[in-house]
Amino acid sequence: MNPIVFAIPVFVASILLEVWIAHRRGAKAYDTxxxxTSLHLGVLSQITGLFAKLATxxxxxxVFEQWRFTTLPANSVWVWAGALLAYDFFYYWAHRMGHEVAVLWAAHVVHHSSEFYNLSTALRQTSSGWLxxxxxxxPMALAGVPPMVMVGVALIDLLYQYWVHTEMVGRLGWMDRVFVTPSNHRVHxxxxxxxxxxxxxGILILWDRLxxxxxxxxDDEKIIYGVRSPLRSLNPLWANLHYYADLWQSTAQAKGWRxxxxxxxxxxxxxxxxxxxxFDDAQFQHYRPHTPAPAAAYGILQFALLAPCVMQLIALAPSLPLPSLVLYAALIAASTLSLGALLExxxxxxRIEQARGVVLGLAFALLPDWFGYEAPLLLRATVLALSLGAAVWLEKNIKTHQWETT
Known part of the structure; x- marks a missing residue:
């Protein structure tokens, strides 16, 4: 089974722990x-990854099958260690080019679009980086690194980077000189x-030193997170596409093919x-979307309902028929877009979110199974009650709070 299925509960639990620690310290580490939005972007990234990995x-x-120079044994600890070192080296260059080449930055900018720096930011991932x-x-395929080893070390490198996205951990002495740590990555x-x-x-900061x-x-300059041209949106689709749109607009303005x-x-x-x-930090202003408090609370509830669906989709992806896989992925993706509009x-x-919640709640409760899962009656009733209750509660708050008209 995909290890991300088991990682998702750890991500959620650690984020809640960080929220608690930040609250105890009086730090403004999170905006709901x-x-x-970071979590929604992480969901979209995982969904696109289910399909993109077929190509990548x-x-x-x-390349491994046709052009490898040799075949390295997948059961060797040294092969795994060497492959992880090699992957981290190539990750450094992929990451660096993601900042130094505009079309690659168009994908990577998603990860940098938050003006906060916390564990949820680690999950703010692109849906187009696979391109x-x-x-x-x-080069790892040419060197004979088996695909299974490649997938394994890529996952290790990715998961390592999760914990460094926090302000709750300070300097770590000698580790800061060798490894990527929260202090090092805050700068990034x-x-x-x-x-x-x-x-x-990714794992080793030695590449940057080299x-x-x-x-x-x-210590004498507070880091301001985000990008110079801020996103100013909670729409996860636009977060993935906005810089590509900027590139097309710039292409139209540029004179000559060069x-x-x-x-x-x-x-x-x-x-x-x-x-x-x-950069003048005195001129910096955080993006403060007009998110009514009820919308934020509703968003938390809906993500709590959405997360198990994401886990189920990832777990069942290899065995689901393609039409079912596409449908389930589309439903989850549409949910993130709907929730983004609500949060804005x-x-x-x-209104769209009300309809989405009710329709999916009814579908879960009344269909014979939910993409192969035959839910017990109590769970069906609970989800339906939460969906209908949330819709009614949201209706009440639409009438009593200030909302944007569009």
């Missing part, structure tokens, strides 16, 4: 709408001048010839 892993397997990311790891997510294009490592991209966290190519392949914004401006305080979004 922002955190839920397929390419790796094809080009696979290319960087093909900053938009301060000294933070830009620094600390790309290739000149390391920057130490400064400039048009630079729009996509040069560093972000470099085609204009204008240097990146100085849009009255229309609230």
């Amino acid at each position: 709408a922002d955190a839920l 892993l397929g390419i790796y397997v094809a 080009f990311g696979w290319f960087f790891y093909l 997510h900053g938009q301060n001048d000294y933070c830009i294009d620094r600390n790309y490592g 290739f000149g991209t390391f920057a130490d966290e400064r 400039k048009k190519v630079q729009v996509w392949l040069a560093p972000p914004g470099a085609w204009t010839g204008e240097p990146l401006g100085h 305080g849009r009255r229309l979004g609230a």
